[in-house]
Amino acid sequence: MPTTTCACGGKAAAKDVKDNIFLPKEAKIVRVEKTTEMERIFTLRLADESQMKFEPGQILEVGLMGYGEIPLGLASSPTREKTFDIVVRSVGRVSQALNRLQQGDTLLVRGPWGKGFPLENLRGHDLLIIAGGIGLCPTRSLIQYALDRRKEFKRFILFYGARDPQQQLFLADLADWRKSQDVEYHETVDRGDPTWKGNVGVITSLFSKTKIDPGTRVVICGPPIMFKFVIRELEKLGVARANIYLDLERRMKCGVGKCGHCQINDKYVCTDGPVFAFSEIEHLEEAI
Amino acid sequence: MSFHFIKDQDFPAFLSGLIKARTVVGPVAKTSRQQEKFVFARLTDPAALRLDYDVTILPPKKEFFPPKQNLLLFDGPRVTPGIEPEEKVLFGVHPYDMKALDMTDALFREKNEDRNYTAHREAATVVVSSVQKVSPRAFWASIGTEVKPKGHDAWLTKVAGGCVYEAVTAKGEALLQHGKFAAASEEQKKAARRADEEAARQCPEKLQGTSASNAKKVRAAFSREELWTKFAQDCFSCGSCNTVCPTCYCFDVQDWWHVDQNTGGRTRTWDSCLTEDFAKISLGAGAQENFREERAERFRHRFMRKAAYLNEKLGGPACVGCGRCSAACTADIADPTAVINSIPEA
Amino acid sequence: MAKPKVAFFDFTCCEGCQIEFTNYGDPVFLELLKHVDVVEFREAMSEKCREPLDIAFIEGSFSREADRPRLEEIRRRAKVVIAYGQCAATAGINALKNHTSDYRKFVYGKDAALPHLDSQIAVGVDQAIKVDYYAYGCPVNKYEVLQIVSHLLHGKDPVIPNYPVCVECKRRETICRFDVGDYCLGQTARAGCGAPCPADGIPCEACRGFVDKPNHEALVKVLDKRAGMPKGWARHKTRMFTANQRGDVK
Structure with a gap:
């Protein structure tokens, strides 16, 4: 357990330790699965056996001492109790170190931080989730949630686009979703291969596969370039900007709205987001 | 009292x-x-x-x-x-x-x-x-x-x-x-x-306009790329203006080890949004995304932060007129009065 | 687990960066030796090695074609190659000669014609072999080197600053050289040294080279306007350490 050497007396020390927003908690790796060449799915449990409380769409700072921390969207739903999932893509110092860890190892988490998907505005409506590439990871928290609480939503439609079939994440989930009666699942890849029998094309090509009601609540997460094109399609369909939610990626270094690396205008993506209504940020320069 | x-x-x-x-x-x-x-x-x-x-x-x-x-x-x-x-x-x-x-x-x-x-x-x-x-x-x-x-x-x-x-x-x-x-x-x-x-x-320099009028005109000038490119032409991205600023509070966090390879720390250091790597992230396989790649974008960001973005939160601009940035900038392009006064009213 | 094997090699240089490695003082150096096995280091030991290496520190520029096979052999043996010091990184001060034709006569006088003085354009060792990491500086910052080694021992890429020396001067409240009528190259120079020179009243000469995107034109302007340099000097001023990073690189 973390301890303190605070010099300011017992009582203040206790407050400082408890309130130190940079002090992480230990989490045990229950399971680790290599899902692509670059990505691993970690199933974690807090070392003190307490429940990780979070909302779908919130982020965690995940790291190791000596290496640092990276912001990751929680990739499982809080409705799946006891454990929680994250996906680590090997892109830098921290992620490469994390992806060397094995089942039973310990890593450090801090959070959850930020605002997740606005469930109160999603419930009772058609829900369309559009995930591109690694954007499937944070949205999986909402996908699982919607599947677990299916009655809270009307239609549930999911678009998923990957660069090529080898880049597809959560293969077991995809297999379930393809068969599921609970979700209308549509997928595409930018580039097919000889084994691929599904749709080939950018993610917006999936809009022709189904009819979307203008009252649908839409959640988008993917590479920055994807947002513009998807929003254009949604505008054509008459979906209100207040009902389009974007899950943004920035350099969320501290996760607590201080360090400044993820600022867009007066917003800090890590605390004001990472999920924003399009109507909330459409006027902000540099947002999308 | x-x-x-x-x-x-x-x-x-x-x-x-x-x-x-x-x-x-x-x-x-x-x-x-x-x-x-x-x-x-x-x-x-x-x-x-x-x-x-x-x-x-x-x-x-x-x-x-x-x-x-x-x-x-x-x-x-x-x-x-x-x-x-x-x-x-x-x-x-x-x-x-x-x-x-x-x-x-x-x-x-x-x-x-x-x-x-x-x-x-x-x-x-x-x-x-x-x-x-x-x-x-x-x-x-x-x-x-x-x-x-x-x-x-x-x-x-x-x-x-x-x-x-x-x-x-x-x-x-x-x-x-x-x-x-x-x-x-x-x-x-x-x-x-x-x-x-x-x-x-005795203050030798003077900012014209009110906090509200300046916030409005600076924000309105956001898309005027030619303006910011001109302002930032001699910018070194050296971060001096940020580093001496009393209201700047951005920081970087890095971990390190002692020579024993077992003890170490997580340390925050003042960071500057003017420096090239401030908003850069790695995407993997050597690819990177820099959300403010051009020095004009970074120069503009500082003025947005000082004159507009934080005003609601702070009740006024995030600049107090100390003049440190003006003096610290060797190219002398950081002076808020010179820059903001020269932006035309919206 | 066996300790990682580390070796030092030198090419065109003064070997001052290797000397820096002996300047940690006993407590730090002996502690470091618990974690790495130095198998070749001619500043401090006479042994030579032929075995595979974990980390090869290469000091000095690549300035003679005859050195290529030796560099390639080091590369084959080493898992990680570090260009150690500015000469190895960008040819640093050695690259000055790329811009002169009479340096041999000037430097060596009557010995100018001796065959071992024959050399070509001085470049960084990455012009001959793949380099994994760079330890900049003339000399290197030994504390940064310690962090580079520590990071590598933990399988982590070292963190090397890409911001200018001004940042470090300001953090330690050094009086700007321009404020006292002096010149300085800190606005375009890569930090990581901790800015000791301006703190001692000496201008930064950019001994760690330029940042990735230096605004050289602005530097020339500022040197001209504020440092009172004779006409034409400002443009050439940065050549001392960054001859291979300027627009007029040979």
Whole structure:
């Protein structure tokens, strides 16, 4: 357990330790699965056996001492109790170190931080989730949630686009979703291969596969370039900007709205987001 | 709130008493090639205190938010927070810097309170000192005038024959015991007000417009790329303007190991949004995304932050007119008055 | 687990960066030796090695074609190659000669014609072999080197700043050289040294080279306007350490 050497007396020390927003908690790796060449799915449990409380769409700072921390969207739903999932893509110092860890190892988490998907505005409506590439990871928290609480939503439609079939994440989930009666699942890849029998094309090509009601609540997460094109399609369909939610990626270094690396205008993506209504940020320069 | 007066001849004894009782940090001189500049430093000799300073190289926020600060230390798997607040008296803060301190107080306190700052801040007693000598690039009398200095414990003003000491809080009151103070007369209080007004008149630079009109026109100029490209033509992306700014509070966090390879720390260091890598992320396989790749974009971002983005949160611009950025920029392109005054009204 | 094997090699240089490695003082150096096995280091030992290496520190520029096979052999043996010091990184001060034709006569006088003085354009060792990491500086910052080694021992890429020296001067409240009528190249120079020179009243000469995107034109302007240099000097001023990073690189 973390301890303190605070010099300011017992009582203040206790407050400082408890309130130190940079002090992480230990989490045990229950399971680790290599899902692509670059990505691993970690199933974690807090070392003190307490429940990780979070909302779908919130982020965690995940790291190791000596290496640092990276912001990751929680990739499982809080409705799946006891454990929680994250996906680590090997892109830098921290992620490469994390992806060397094995089942039973310990890593450090801090959070959850930020605002997740606005469930109160999603419930009772058609829900369309559009995930591109690694954007499937944070949205999986909402996908699982919607599947677990299916009655809270009307239609549930999911678009998923990957660069090529080898880049597809959560293969077991995809297999379930393809068969599921609970979700209308549509997928595409930018580039097919000889084994691929599904749709080939950018993610917006999936809009022709189904009819979307203008009252649908839409959640988008993917590479920055994807947002513009998807929003254009949604505008054509008459979906209100207040009902389009974007899950943004920035350099969320501290996760607590201080360090400044993820600022867009007066917003800090890590605390004001990472999920924003399009109507909330459409006027902000540099947002999308 | 109470007003006191201390005679010039009693002032050194007050300082000596204070230094004996408490850790005192105040403005002192630093020279190179006979050029005198000022820095906030720990006082050991009362005579070293220079309340006639014009501006310090770094603002006093460094006392609570140091350029380098260990957030965590580790020893194998054992992680220890690094907060060890020290009680101290920050003596001689200029009013514009007090405004800035109050802003950083608010920013570190909001949402997720950062005890790494606030614990140090709470342990301090801050004594403001009226400006006796105005710095060559100051424009504090014409920016964000609707925001008044607050958060200080006492305010000291030099008048004829001595200083008026306004104790604002109990902490400010507590310092009185170290010196020979008398109640300040109405005349002395008036003289203190006049001294502040006189200093304000001496600010050599002037920002035109109001906080609201400037916020509006700076924001409206966002898409005028040609304007920002021209402003930033000689920008080095050197981060000097950010690093000396009293309201900048961005930081980077890096981990390190001791040579034993088992102990180490997680340290935050002041960061600058003007530097090239500030908003860069790795995407893997060598690919990167830089959300503000061009120096004009970074230059613009700073002005948006100072003149517009934070106004709602802070009640005025995130600039207090200290002029440090103007003086620190070797290309002399960072001066907020020059830049903002030259942006046409929206 | 066996300790990682580390070796030092030198090419065109003064070997001052290797000397820096001996300047940690006993407590730090002996502690470091608990974690790495130094198998070749001619500043401090006479042994030579032929075995595979974990980390090869290469000091000095690549300035003779005859050195290529030796560099390639080091590369084959080493898992990680570090260009150690500015000469190895960008040819640093050695690259000055790329811009002169009479340096041999000037430097060596009557010995100018000796065959071992024959050399080509001085470049960084990455012009001959793949380099994994760079330890910049003339000399290197030994504390940064310690962090580079520590990071590598933990399988982490080292963190090397890409911001200018101004940042470090400001953080330590150094009086700007321009404020006292001096010149300085810190606005375009890569930080990581901790800015000791301006703190001692000496201008930064950019001994760690330029940042990735230096605004050289602005530097020339500022040197001209504020440092009172004779006409034409400002443009050439940065050549001392960054001859291979300027627009007029040979």
